[in-house]
Amino acid sequence: xxxxxxxxxxxxxxxxxxxxxxxxxxxxxxxxxxxxxxxxxxxxxxxxxxxxxxxxxxxxxxxxxxxxxxxxxxxxxxxxxxxxxxxxxxxxxxxxxxxxxxxxxxxxxxxxxxxxxxxxxxxxxxxxxxxxxxxxxxxxxxxxxxxxxxxxxxxxxxxxxxxxxxxxxxxxxxxxxxxxxxxxxxxxxxxxxxxxxxxxxxxxxxxxxxxxxxxxxxxxxxxxxxxxxxxxxxxxxxxxxxxxxxxxxxxxxxxxxxxxxxxxxxxxxxxxxxxxxxxxxxxxxxxxxxxxxxxxxxxxxxxxxxxxxxxxxxxxxxxxxxxxxxxxxxxxxxxxxxxxxxxxxxxxxxxxxxxxxxx
Numbered sequence: 001x002x003x004x005x006x007x008x009x010x011x012x013x014x015x016x017x018x019x020x021x022x023x024x025x026x027x028x029x030x031x032x033x034x035x036x037x038x039x040x041x042x043x044x045x046x047x048x049x050x051x052x053x054x055x056x057x058x059x060x061x062x063x064x065x066x067x068x069x070x071x072x073x074x075x076x077x078x079x080x081x082x083x084x085x086x087x088x089x090x091x092x093x094x095x096x097x098x099x100x101x102x103x104x105x106x107x108x109x110x111x112x113x114x115x116x117x118x119x120x121x122x123x124x125x126x127x128x129x130x131x132x133x134x135x136x137x138x139x140x141x142x143x144x145x146x147x148x149x150x151x152x153x154x155x156x157x158x159x160x161x162x163x164x165x166x167x168x169x170x171x172x173x174x175x176x177x178x179x180x181x182x183x184x185x186x187x188x189x190x191x192x193x194x195x196x197x198x199x200x201x202x203x204x205x206x207x208x209x210x211x212x213x214x215x216x217x218x219x220x221x222x223x224x225x226x227x228x229x230x231x232x233x234x235x236x237x238x239x240x241x242x243x244x245x246x247x248x249x250x251x252x253x254x255x256x257x258x259x260x261x262x263x264x265x266x267x268x269x270x271x272x273x274x275x276x277x278x279x280x281x282x283x284x285x286x287x288x289x290x291x292x293x294x295x296x297x298x299x300x301x302x303x304x305x306x307x308x309x310x311x312x313x314x315x316x317x318x319x320x321x322x323x324x325x326x327x328x329x330x331x332x333x334x335x336x337x338x339x340x341x342x343x344x345x346x347x348x349x350x351x352x353x354x355x356x357x358x359x
Contacts, residue, residue: 007359009332012348015303016321017069017329019310020096020285021213022193022272025056025084026076029115030278049078056084059282060095065358066283067347069329070311070319071096074172074193074272075104075144077117082139094357097329099314101144101172102135105160107153111146111174119146125159132163142170142314147184149177154187161187170314172213185210191270191313196254202265211313212267214255215274216291217284222277223248259295269297270313271306286345299338328354 028047047055056076063071073081081100088095103120104112105128113119122131132143143164147157157173164171165188173184175195184192185204191211205212226248229241262269271292273284281287285306292302311320318327330351335343349359 005356007349009349012332012334013336013343014322015067015331015333015337016307017096017319017331017350017352018067018285018306018344019070019072019271019316019320020063020068020273020288020306021072021191021270021310021313022074022215022274023059023063023071023282024075024274024276025059025071025073025282026052026080027276028052028055028077030276031055049080052077053080053084056080057087057093057095060084060088060098061093062281063283063285064094064096064352065347065350066285067331067333067344067350068096068283068285069331069350069352070316071098072142072172072272072314073098073100074174074274075101075112075118075146077103077115079103079138085139096352097319099141100139101142102138102140104144104146104174105131105135106146107151107156110151111148122156125155128156128160129163132160132167132169136164136167136169140169142172142190144172144174145184145189146174147180148174149180152183154183157183157187161189193272194274196251196258197262198258199261199265202258202262202267206265206267210267211270211309212262213270213272214259214292215272215288216255216259216295217287218274218277218280219248219252219255220287220291221280223252225277225279256295259292259297263296263301268309268313269301269305270310271302286342289344290341293341299341302341303337303344332359 085098085100087093106119108121108123120131122128161171170190172191173189175181175184175192181195181197181201193213226241226245232238271288273288275282275284289302308320332349333343334346337343350357
C-alpha cells in the first residue's frame with residue numbers, strides 16, 4: 001500500500017499507550033501564584049475557572065507527550081474536567097482519552113472539604129445516593145469516593161457504591177488510615193487508592209477482583225521535600241519536618257510491605273501518579289512505574305500496571321494491549337524497558353487512536 005506511512009525504529013520498543021489511573025489536572029493550590037486556602041474565604045485567593053482550565057490543558061498535553069494515551073481524572077473542581085474532556089474529544093486541545101469523576105463524594109467535613117469546588121459533601125445513605133446521582137447527572141464516567149478512616153460510615157459507603165453500580169458506573173475510593181481500606185473492599189469498590197492494606201485485606205481484594213492504585217511516586221516526592229526541610233535554618237520548621245519525615249518514612253515502609261503482600265496474593269495493581277506537589281512534573285507515569293519496580297514488581301508487572309491491568313480494572317476492552325480490534329494507542333521508547341525500566345522515560349513515538357502525536 002503505497003499511501004501507508006511507515007516508520008523505522010530499529011532501537012525502540014513498541015508498547016500499548018500508557019494509562020494513568022490517578023490524575024488531577026485541575027489542582028492549582030500548589031501553583032506559585034496561588035494563595036493557600038484558609039477557612040476564611042476573604043483571605044484566600046484562587047484561580048478563575050479559565051485559568052484552571054488552561055492549567056489542565058497544559059498538564060494533559062505534557063502527559064500525552066510522555067506516552068499517556070488514557071487518563072482517569074480522580075476529582076476536579078467545579079466540574080471543569082467535563083468541559084476539558086469535551087475539548088480533548090473534539091480535538092480542540094491535545095490530551096489523553098479522559099475518564100472523569102467530577103467532584104469527590106465525601107461526608108460533610110471530610111477529605112478535601114476545605115478546597116473550594118472539589119467536594120460534594122453528603123450525609124447518610126440517602127444523601128450519598130443523591131450525591132452520586134448528582135455527579136452522574138453532571139457527566140461523571142465513574143464515581144470517586146473519599147474516606148479518611150472513619151469519616152464515612154459503612155452504610156454511607158455501601159449506599160454510594162450500590163448506587164453507582166446500579167447506574168453502571170465504576171467506583172474508586174480514596175483510602176489511607178485504617179479501617180478505610182477494609183471498608184472500601186467490603187463495600188465492593190472497583191479500585192481503592194493510596195493506603196497500606198494488610199495481607200488479610202489484600203486477600204479479600206483479590207477474591208473480589210478489586211484493583212489497588214498505590215500512588216507511590218508522590219510519596220517519594222513528599223519525602224524528598226521533607227528531607228530538604230529537615231535542614232531548614234528555622235529550628236521550628238526543621239523540627240516539624242523531622243517529625244513528618246519520620247511519619248512519612250514509616251508510611252513508606254508499610255506501603256512497601258503492602259506491595260509485596262499484594263503481589264503474593266495476586267492482587268492487581270494499577271499505576272497512578274497523583275502528581276500535585278509543587279515542582280513535581282505532572283507527567284510522572286515513568287517515575288510511578290519505576291517506583292513499582294523498586295517496591296518489588298518485575299518490569300513487566302510495572303508495565304502491565306499502566307496498561308492491561310489498569311484497563312481491566314475499569315472494563316476498558318479496547319485499550320491496554322496491542323491486539324487486533326483494539327484502538328491504535330501505541331508508544332515507542334528508546335531501549336528495552338524490561339532490561340532498563342527508565343527507558344519508559346525516553347518516549348520517541350506516541351500514537352493516539354491511530355493519530356501520530358509525537359515522532
